[in-house]
Amino acid sequence: MSEISLREVPEIRPEVAQLSDFSDRLSPMVVKELRQSMRTKAFTMLFLFLQVILGFGLLAGVVGTGSDVGGMFSRMVFFVFGIVALILQPLRGAGAVWGEMKDGTLEIMSLTRLRSVRIVFGKWASLVSQTGLMLLATLPYLVMRYFLGGMQLFAELMMMAMVFLLSGALTAVTVGFSANRSVIVRWLAPVLLVPFGLMFLSGAIWSGFDEMVEFFSFQDDAVNVVLGALTLGALFFGYYIFEMGVSQIAPLSENHTIRKRLVTLGFMLGIGLLLGFSDEAKMGTTIVLLVLSALFAMDIVSEVPVCLPRVAEPYVKRGVLGKLFGRFFYPGWHSGFLLLSVLVFVVFVVGGLTWPKRFLSSGETGLNDELVIAITGVFHAVFVGILIARLFVKRFPNPLVIFVGVQVLGVVLTIFLGLMTGGDGLGLGAVMSWIPWMWLFLMDDGDAGGALLMSFFAVISWLGCLVLVMREFGRTGDLEKRVMSMRKEGV
Secondary structure: OHHHHHHHOOOOOHHHHHHOOOOOOOOHHHHHHHHHHOOOHHHHHHHHHHHHHHHHHHHHHHHOOOOOHHHHHHHHHHHHHHHHHHHHHHHHOOOHHHHHHHHOHHHHHHOOOOOHHHHHHHHHHHHHHHHHHHHHHHHHHHHHHHHHOOOOHHHHHHHHHHHHHHHHHHHHHHHHHOOOOOHHHHOHHHHHHHHHHHHHHHHHHHHOHHHHHHHOOOOOHHHHHHHHHHHHHHHHHHHHHHHHHHHHHOOOOOOOHHHHHHHHHHHHHHHHHHHHOOOOOOOHHHHHHHHHHHHHHHHHOOOOOOOOHHHHHHHHOOHHHHHHHHHHHOOOHHHHHHHHHHHHHHHHHHHHHHOEOOOOOOOOEOOOHHHHHHHHHHHHHHHHHHHHHHHOOOOOOOHHHHHHHHHHHHHHHHHHHHHHOOOOOOOHHHHOOOOOOOHHHHHHHOOHHHHHHHHHHHHHHHHHHHHHHHHHHHHHHHHHHHHHHHHHOOO
16 A cells, blocks of 8 residues: 555656745755745735735726726825835734744754854844735736826836835834843833834825825936935834844854944045935935934944954954944944043044034025034933943843833933923023933024033043043953964964
């Protein structure tokens, strides 16, 4: 009987076997995640939801008799696909890495040749691949909409590509945050994503669809520059949070700091040059650099100031210049703080070169009172958050939660005082200028004394951080001496 059953089993040809499985060239982590996630009910339900809604929408568009049937069908396609790609798919990444950490499988994978970046990349690539599959399933509906008339095919295809890029960036954000052990940090992005995502889609699709189509026709050079800068900014934001997630699970022997910081500096330079080509957009350079500096501060506050000899050796063997370079690129928050201090100076210089003295005018550029208050206020909030987080790091082992909590508390106090005083400040900006984000009152009041007092508190918080930084660099100096002695002994 067994011989008969074996003979009845058909032989699978090699070319058929290759089509039924993933290529060996793919990362094993990507293959693992694709096999698991594409069998889940979440992916199946999302795919069926997308097809059913778009199918009914196409049927309604075909039998409809209105003058703008095609336009309404396009809005429906972008709105439905936007909900799936920009909200639901990124939400699936909120527990991606944490699930492995909770189940204890992350330690098993770390015993293999898979580095931490490939583990996190596999999680991200799996979700983005599923989004891409849904995009391919949506494109036929968009092409069929062409026959309903009144469609700008190129612009709407570019819009669809932009939605896919933003989906990849948002997925990288949720996957990166999912590596943090704090539930507050892990679910911060998803909680904000749902309401703000729905508001953005409702405004951009149902109210401003024609304007969006015009933007993606690429007819205005100034709009093209801004659109390119926003796209690059979104992609960089996703990359940076992704790298933060990699750093959370990486062993101390892997140095991700230098790559992350060099990419950040390179992006700052590139975005500054891009915006500088347009007179209307160059004032945004200061805002972009200020936002990126705040993002950089949020990252460095959670870095552990521990450097192994094998990580410090490439810097030490290059002599004085290597050690000086290491002061800004060693792993740890202390080296990141020095680089952040340099960025403060850069932001002030760029603001003086690109910011108009009269807002939204193309005349003379320079630092006006409002810009000085805004830059000083943002960095004051950042320095206070870093100082408090590092002072209480032994009691609260997750400094990122403390940093975010300080910022949230500062915003809440500012809003509360604004409501209590009817929004006019009544001089509270000067009295309470030590509170982070109280600079919003100072900008409104134009209080020079309050701005000077806030600058004083910013310097005090910076000096407090600098004292902690010097203590950490004392340990770094001892490490460098140990590395030099090991090199002399040939160890």
